[in-house]
Amino acid sequence: MNKATLGASDLSVFRLGLGCMGMSEFYGATDAEQESIRTLHKALEMGINFYDTADIYGNGHNEQLVGKAFHDRRDRVVLATKFGIVRDEQGNFQGIDCSPEYIKKACDRSLKNLGLDVIDLYYAHRLDDKVPVEETVGAMKELVAEGKVRYLGLSEAPAAQLRRAHAVHPITALQTEYSMWSREPEGEILKTCQELNIAFVAYSPLGRGFLTGAIPSRDTLDKDDWRLTNPRFQEEAMEENKKFVVLIEEIAKEKKVTPAQVALAWVLHQGQNMFPIPGTRKVSRLKENMEAANIQFSEEELSQIQQKLPKATAGERY
Template sequence: MTTESTIKPMIEPSISLGRSDLTLSAMGLGCMGMSEFYGPSDEAESIRTLHAALAMGVNFFDTADIYGPHTNETLLGRAFADRWDQLVLATKFGIVRGEDRNFRGFNGRPGYVAQACEASLKRLGRQHIDLYYMHRKDPEVPIEETVGAMKGLVEAGKVRYLGLSEVTPDDLRRAHAVHPISALQTEYSLWSREPEAELFEVCAELGITFVAYSPLGRGFLTGKIPNRESLSEDDWRRTNPRFQEETMAANQRFVALLEELAAEKEATAAQIALAWVHSQNSSLVTIPGTRKITRLAENLGALQIAFSDEEEARIRAALPEQTAGARY
């Protein structure tokens, strides 16, 4: 069995979190799937993977209050109770789910922001949160009011740095004017390239770290999901537009390109997909999720892969202009 004592570091923290004094590993670990959405999970295995990630040099871990709901923060609280000084923890608020797991809407009201933070701190067993994200913007609340409440958490010592998730360039600028935003988290991968249009430029201008979630296209770009039936019955992806039979078939062209490049570079499709994301922005951090140590090591291996200018041009030329199916 793999133990922490037998695991060797694979990376070192090298990316600044915005203009803060924190440094992140270029690849973090998304922890959502350890609690729900992607089929059955094993808590003991998840904790072994979390500890292995630290041993391999990963120091950036991403969760949210709605994952579980609530149980993912509790899991990380148990796993890292005696190790908080070794890592940077990001969590989020703003999407509301009931205990029945049903979606209840968005909430960015100042009073709720404070309540959500207190609840997360209690579940994590911490006195402060390193990076606190607004998970989604509440359409009924001006972003200045929500970020103003988040600023209050920083002033109270409950949060160190602020982040936003899935906002427009204009929202990002308005929020940053209220209080410095250190990170913007948005989906980005070979089949979700929308941030290239404006968000990369705005983040560079304002000194904001871009955090790419789902860099493996929720697993599709690994080539390990040949069809919808390969997903378990309780897998959230069965409801996603990109995981319907017709869209999966249409999007196999992405996988075919990745597998062709993987064969040439003696890598895996997942490693090529991750390496490509990292090659697009030197200040970018990815947070692919996994519950297995073997997959974690495979993902980290992507950081050793580089593309020549010719290969980059070839990949761009081969990419379809449109991805079949909406992201949500």
Template sequence: MAAPATVVVPRMKLGSQGLEVSALGLGCMGMSAFYGPPKPEPEMIALIHHAVAAGVTLLDTSDIYGPHTNEILVGKALQAGVREKVQLATKFGILACADGTREIHGEPAYVRAACEGSLERLGVDCIDLYYQHRIDTKVPIEVTIGELKKLVEEGKIKYIGLSEASASTIRRAHAVHPITAVQLEWSLWSRDVEKDIIPTCRELGIGIVAYSPLGRGFFSSGPKLVETLSDQDFRKDLPRFQAENLEKNTMIFERVSAMASRKGCTASQLALAWVHHQGRDVCPIPGTTKVENFNQNAAALSVKLAPEEMAELESYASSDIAGDRYMHDFLNTWEDSETPPLSSWKAE
């Protein structure tokens, strides 16, 4: 096993219900799905163990990653005494259909079945943080959270989270059972959550988990990233990586890179440090499949930014991002996560 990263990852409180995690999490998705072919299982298990040895305790997966194969991988990595050292986060809500399409589900029977499936694949008797991965706009959020509340009471999950949920949906959910964390895309080039969602989370004492804090790898490699993507990598279809947008976005990467050179760090470390500096209630979960990249991410915790440096970074990406986050109609995002009123629900 490679030596641990030189920076020992500190701990933080996530939300206000008692969950404590590492200030840097590990996104495990790319090990198994969406970012090209699955990576060799022994190497990925070794990477997870390396991250845990460096102080990472928050491991993030989902039942749609694969589907299912990433949970199985993480479950194997949890063996040999690792389970007791980590907080395990997984998600439900996205169903992969036989025809290649995806459906969003939040009805109680599905919630329960999904949880049971994840418990079995992960080989655990309790999930620390269980997210609704995408909001089912056919089911009142109160109904979905009501079933999750039952799973908490039964000891199958400890804490409830939401992913890609609007401020109003978060409020409605939190009124049924405390929401511990909201997962959202937050980076130098995805900042629209700052207007309503971040303030709502802070008002309610909800932790913030930032996924894709490096712009899906863009702040690591810049435009060169696109040249290295396999045909199986869904980033090839993302609007921000298309030729008509890439040239404009490259200018942002070049500015970040120039500032990073002045500070003696990499562009990815600077972009990640910016997320860390958003507050002690924010936990970024960059994904990686390489030990050296993990070590670089962990070292970003040592990069300090003065207020004027934060402002400079933000000026680069304030309004210059070209392209949407996702393809049109890819999956529900927080912009379209409103659900019907509870009064409209008729249980089957």
């Protein structure tokens, strides 16, 4: 279970990657840069070789951080980044742009930020309603032909658009939120990924930290933490969603593991093409997360969990 190939590519990665977003933004005060780099280096030392960033995380800072951390370790890592969500110099969000002209500029900017000649996996962060997906992927295909990108991915794309994109150029990975409390991809999206041999990269597999039981109330979060604005982290929703935490803690007690490990192991067991990318800024969490890859659930256990999982989650994802 511990290592697999992303889709039909030649990218062999540990089944658990590392989401780097929180090292630069969104989840409250970030650690000093050297602390983040130490965490990235430790992750690689422990066997994690798949790292996820995007041009909007920290408005370029996160790509620069990841590039700095791995500039002398390039041959040992698989780096993924994204384009499409636009911010101005002050960090204000300006919408979505997946036009061919923008894609080319975004790619060059990401290559510079990362200090790379080629990006291993390049995602459209969100699809643009104003641009047909065929046009977007067509421009991304040109980046592959130019040697600037090795493989292509989409993020948060529905099954129909995924099929249309794949017809233009093979899509290696679909990145979408997926966890025990975000199961929207189940059904057509996961079926399509399996049929087309597309890796499913699950972001926020720990429910933005909530499923670990480490966020019992809003008071736990820093005042500038983005989650305070998220519908699922409003008081009434959090109280309702604690039913997920209760179930996960029960399973963790039975398995003699941690709640975080249960949540990650459950995602891993949803298919061999599953690649969760939990984020962490702490070295102490790396080992805990990695050990989730060694946890086994029997078919009977998975069936029991399926039956016990709450049918609905309070609050929208965004």
